[in-house]
Amino acid sequence: xxxxxxxxxxxxxxxxxxxxxxxxxxxxxxxxxxxxxxxxxxxxxxxxxxxxxxxxxxxxxxxxxxxxxxxxxxxxxxxxxxxxxxxxxxxxxxxxxxxxxxxxxxxxxxxxxxxxxxxxxx
Amino acid sequence: xxxxxxxxxxxxxxxxxxxxxxxxxxxxxxxxxxxxxxxxxxxxxxxxxxxxxxxxxxxxxxxxxxxxxxxxxxxxxxxxxxxxxxxxxxxxxxxxxxxxxxxxxxxxxxxxxxxxxxxxxxxxxxxxxxxxxxxxxxxxxxx
Numbered sequence: 001x002x003x004x005x006x007x008x009x010x011x012x013x014x015x016x017x018x019x020x021x022x023x024x025x026x027x028x029x030x031x032x033x034x035x036x037x038x039x040x041x042x043x044x045x046x047x048x049x050x051x052x053x054x055x056x057x058x059x060x061x062x063x064x065x066x067x068x069x070x071x072x073x074x075x076x077x078x079x080x081x082x083x084x085x086x087x088x089x090x091x092x093x094x095x096x097x098x099x100x101x102x103x104x105x106x107x108x109x110x111x112x113x114x115x116x117x118x119x120x121x122x
Numbered sequence: 123x124x125x126x127x128x129x130x131x132x133x134x135x136x137x138x139x140x141x142x143x144x145x146x147x148x149x150x151x152x153x154x155x156x157x158x159x160x161x162x163x164x165x166x167x168x169x170x171x172x173x174x175x176x177x178x179x180x181x182x183x184x185x186x187x188x189x190x191x192x193x194x195x196x197x198x199x200x201x202x203x204x205x206x207x208x209x210x211x212x213x214x215x216x217x218x219x220x221x222x223x224x225x226x227x228x229x230x231x232x233x234x235x236x237x238x239x240x241x242x243x244x245x246x247x248x249x250x251x252x253x254x255x256x257x258x259x260x261x262x263x264x265x
Binding site for chain 2: 064066067068070071072074075076077078079080083086090102105106107108109110111112113114115116117118119120121
């Protein structure tokens with residue numbers, strides 16, 4: 001049960017991190033820095049973007065949860081089980097970032113779910 | 123050829139990195155000081171463990187290879203190619219961490235990789251559109 005909660009935490013913080021990073025990077029815009037001064041400007045824009053910073057925080061939570069669960073659970077279970085993040089990210093991309101999801105992507109997402117279900121069979 | 127080398131390094135680095143993290147964390151958890159179960163001190167002592175750091179360095183190497191492959195290759199190719207690492211992960215866990223892996227777990231890992239390949243295929247058309255759009259704006263800038 002605790003493993004399931006940890007996998008849920010890894011997946012939700014990873015997906016939230018990805019969505020926040022994407023939103024942050026889109027706000028920052030196209031990075032086409034040439035001179036060192038341009039790079040500094042880009043770095044400042046990135047490091048003052050709340051979506052980006054929150055995204056990094058979420059990904060750190062995800063990483064430390066992953067480390068924690070590895071202290072007792074099987075790697076051959078945790079790694080495939082966390083693949084469900086692809087599904088959560090697609091749902092996040094659709095409803096939060098308003099991206100268009102075609103049928104093929106839904107089919108792939110469904111296959112990932114099926115795979116994760118197979119991995120979870122004891 | 124360049125893509126194949128970089129993706130191979132990425133897949134190997136991720137699978138070996140995860141295996142090292144798992145080995146490191148299990149070693150720490152088996153210490154008598156942490157016999158009561160998980161505590162925050164465990165994460166602190168993980169941050170002083172060379173095996174954990176080796177795992178983190180390999181995961182950083184994976185991320186760098188993944189990002190650089192994306193700078194010239196299609197995401198629709200890079201994503202399923204690196205996703206094959208799921209199977210390698212299960213294999214390494216079975217071989218070197220002596221984890222029992224059931225038939226359904228093997229099958230599940232293969233189905234996950236197939237699913238990710240489908241997701242990646244579906245990104246192809248939109249990526250091409252975006253690449254075209256970007257090219258067009260670059261051209262107009264130079265004009």
